[in-house]
Amino acid sequence: MGFSDFVQLVVAGLSSGSIYALVGLGLVLANKGTGILNFAQGELVALGAYIALFYSIVVGLPYWQVFILTLLTTAIIGGIMERALLRPLLGAPHFTVVVATLAIGLIIKNALRISWQEAVSTFSSPLDHLMLQIGGININPQYAWITGCSLAIMGMLALFFRKNLVGKAMQAVAQNTSAAQLMGIRVSRIFTLTLAVSTALAALAGILMTPVVGVSAEMSNVILKGFVAAILGGFNSLFGCLIGGLILGLLEIFGGVYFGGLFKDITAFVLLMFILLVRPHGIFGTAEARRV
């Protein structure tokens, strides 16, 4: 493998890795904040992409407006989903909540399929058909944008958690719900907000992926990768999830090179199993991450 091939692989691996990190982060956030393990996260990725497609093609907005409007819309959808569908399940057994999110995913997926029956669609981004040439290495600027944008948003999120009172309140609820209530934090509002943010994160992954892979209901399968990324990172921290996602992205792509494309996923899973056997709580995880 030449150096330029290597760089291309790294760039591609990091970009898919940051998508996995975004999806994983949404999962972790919802789980830590509200106790929900949201199996509809993958469908929310697809939903985000379809909403972006709608704004872009049907309404005809430019990419930047599509970007912001989609995040807002999906955040609202996430909030409504929490209020209307998940709130009634407070106090229900864990598995019931898990299956409820599966049902929500099934509903979203089928609604998307029925309303937009195409094999695949895409919307344009300002970076379409551009190619960066750095020292004889072809780099798709789309990949750089995916990685950069994910990192930026995760950085903003980290700042929000560190500096903003509401962000801190969200962490407080995640760490000790009763104590948060005793501080006068309206836990139910934080639940709604948490689901809104985690849904917007899913949508962000969808928007970023689209110019590269197109929009299809099958996008939702990315949840498995998000799950693995989150577990790899220990399922309890933003940073762990980011590193987990990037490691997974790189692993997959180099696994594919050395063991053949079909074994790409398996390489990742085998390595994950190995890591879990050595460190049962992921790379950055601590024992307190054990829930369920």
Next chain:
Amino acid sequence: MVAGYGPVDVLHDITLEVKDGAIAGLLGPNGAGKSTLIKSISGLTRVTGGQILFEGKPIQGMAPEDIVALGVIQVPQGRMLFPELSVEDNLELGSYRQAARKAYRATFELVEEYFPRLRERRQQRAGLLSGGEQQMLAIGRAMMAQPRLLILDEPSLGLAPLIIDSIFDVLKRINADGITILVAEQNAMKVLQTAENVYVLENGRIAHSGTSAQLAQDTTIQRSYLGI
């Protein structure tokens, strides 16, 4: 008042009064229902009957955050800090209630004056503090909410006697600054030394009540709680 979890009631026919500006004590062995009573006041447990009045207004059935908004602040058993946040962030979350947020700076300085140790540990994660420091932070966090009534659930649990003493000293200072306090404890000696009125809870019922001086004379109390 009657309260409890599930079909079994833990508390029965409790009548308890905390006078404005006073320190009241709540004594009782493990499992007597002290925590349930305190959770009921804060709205964490649903009350199935009776009345809880704060400054003349009924508060039972209200959401915990609405009770907090009235200035009824609890320091829960086991501290319940936010372990992954810094000391400063924990204190900041203490002043989450709207009325307290404006005076955040001033209260913050006051709390650091009560507990100078917290000043040194300001940037540390709460989970890494020692037991005594955690209890100080828990009380400090509650103080950040500018309570009108401060309720403490077992503040001495798991602490060394010297630290217990210093904590109760601070409680007296807080009370002297005009804050009403209700403290639930197993450590009868400390309570009888600190509180004016004391209630003794046994099997979910008030078994004895009176001023500290009266109860300290009571032979049954002496035998069961003071080990005399």
Next chain:
Amino acid sequence: MRAIRKTLRSIVAVAAMLSSSTAIAAEVGVTDDTILIGSHGPITGGATFLGLGGKAGAELAYKEINEAGGIHGRKLKMIFEDDGFSPSRALAAVKKLVEQDKVFMINGISGSNPTVGTIEYLRQAKVPAYITIASAPAVTNPFNRYLFRGATTETVRFGELNAEFFNDFLQVKRVAILSGVEENLKTEGDETVKILNKWYGVKPLMRAEFKVGDKDFTPQLLQVKQSNPELLFAIGQVPEVSILIRQARELGLRQPIMVAPSSVDNTLITNLGPNAEGLLGLWGAGAFLDSGNPDMVKFREAWAKMNPNAPKGRPNLFDVWGYTEVYVIAEALKKAGRDLTREKFIDALEQVKDYRVSEIATPRTFTNWHHIGNLTQQIMIVVAGHWVPLKWSPLRESEVLANYKK
């Protein structure tokens, strides 16, 4: 024990009598004014592109046929069941259609495996089945009086056509093959490899696979790059192939690319933009979807009228197939006469020779020794954003039919 067995046997006998007595009067599924035709295909799950298209096309054909007076005074009525692309659910659907709805025949609009799972049952029940889409050899091989395959051809034939095209027209020997792991995709790759070797003694430089839902093909494409082929053959569905081709060009692969029939579609061009130019592929029907051929224009307009809120990219190949194959069925029903039975219908189907409804289809021929209706495919190429037919036709005789001749 013996008594129990005796009772059981008599119960079964009674049940058998009850269920068969209804069928004596006339042929099942045929009344004075209707013929019931059962269909199944995936309209939920991951393979809906196939079932929804097939179903919409078939519905249009039934409507046209019925408006023109039906067949010998009878209207055709389709009962469609979802099979979710699962063999077990397809079998349930077919059993329901045959036993509960009592259809005259089955028109399968599903893919290979769901169809293969129903063959044994249909053969035993002696219900004629006309399979529109499935390409697995097992549908028609071994020969079975009740099973017919219409639009698509069996995978071996794809292998033959690909191999001959590579060697005869393109004259390339250095080929790299990437395929999905799904039944039709993987098998098409395998068959192409087999025939390349058998007919021309050519071994592909490399063969790698990918999965549905894969988003990144860099590892496979780097392997392709290293083998430096004259042609890349990419066998997959539109979503994956779109990404694959774009990434290939990004990685500096300038070689011609051939795609499989499953992605010879306008959505591929939409997805790829300028990167689609020069793509090659096999097309399994007559005039292409966006061509100006009057028959295709007529079909498109009729289709659009019936599906006013149609998504972009439709009608597609599956709409065309669903439509054209119903006409083949209708042709045979016509030949079978007013006094219709399942056996007569099969005999009539076996008489169908070079029939097509219009230029949007390729001709179908069945005989009493093989039920493979179609061996023809056209090579298409993308020129100026449109798939256009390439002037090339195969010369070698297919070996597919040789299996059946005695």
Next chain:
Amino acid sequence: MSEQASWKFTPTHFALGVLLILAIAAPLAFGSYHHYLASLCLINIIIAIGLNLLTGNAGQISICHSSFMAIGAYGTTYLVSKVGLSFWVALPMGGIIAAMFGLALGFPALRLRGFYLAVVTLGFLEMSQLLITELPSITGGVRGMPASRPALFGYTLASDLSFYYVILAITLLAIWCAYSIINSPTGRAFDAIRNSESVAQTLAMPLSRVKLIAFMLAAFFAGIGGGLFASLVGFIDPLEFGLWTSVRYIIIIVVGGLGSIVGSVVGAVALTVLPELLRDFKEYNELVFGVLLLAFLILIPHGLVSVVPRIRQRLSGKTNSQPAISKHGAGV
């Protein structure tokens, strides 16, 4: 319902008797489509019972139940068609092979819990799918593999009705086995590890052995179900044993009721029949299914088995009060 010295005829026994008679007699009035569906119901019952032992009773998450089913299906079919064994030997052997894999998967479970275990089982599922597609000489690969119906006393069970009765007998046997397991010390150990692993450590039986047994049992039941499934449908392909199939069994036990055999039974029946009833919704059927499922979970979060006790409780006038607020997933 513990074992009692003196056996009394209760309304429950009456209901069970009526159900059994119905299960035997009712199919005679219907055709092969219904026999096929009824057989699928029974197979789903067997498989769901296995998963419920593992998840509902022992509290271990598994999302690779469909893989065990696949191992049973492919194992049995291979042993019959390629090795030439009798189905009646091959079926239990398929179950045992599945149980062996269950045992192997149980080892990581000794160290992992919750999501971590879920992801490992997901990896197992991916691997088994890959093996099926990449070993065409054994499994038929992506093209799938035909399976045949067994013979009994010289009769080939070609008709769906005759095979239904065989499956019914096996299902009853499976229910009886599961019932005995739940009421044995092993079953009580399952409950103990679900409720608290630290408490379970004080049991007479080593914790690790209990977990391994749970995984083996679940895999065995799924393997038997898979073998029967292959023979019933007559054709198997890898798509039939994907992630969604595993998820379907999780839905079955949650809808029916976790940790309850009756729950597995009613859940399996409900979720096999419902999609058939929704056929008229055509392409909307999965959507409608999702909506119904969600509504059900919101209204009856503890599963179908909780309905009767709840009605009884309501009649007796007792209400439940709970902590005012908590996170999702409390009270497993």
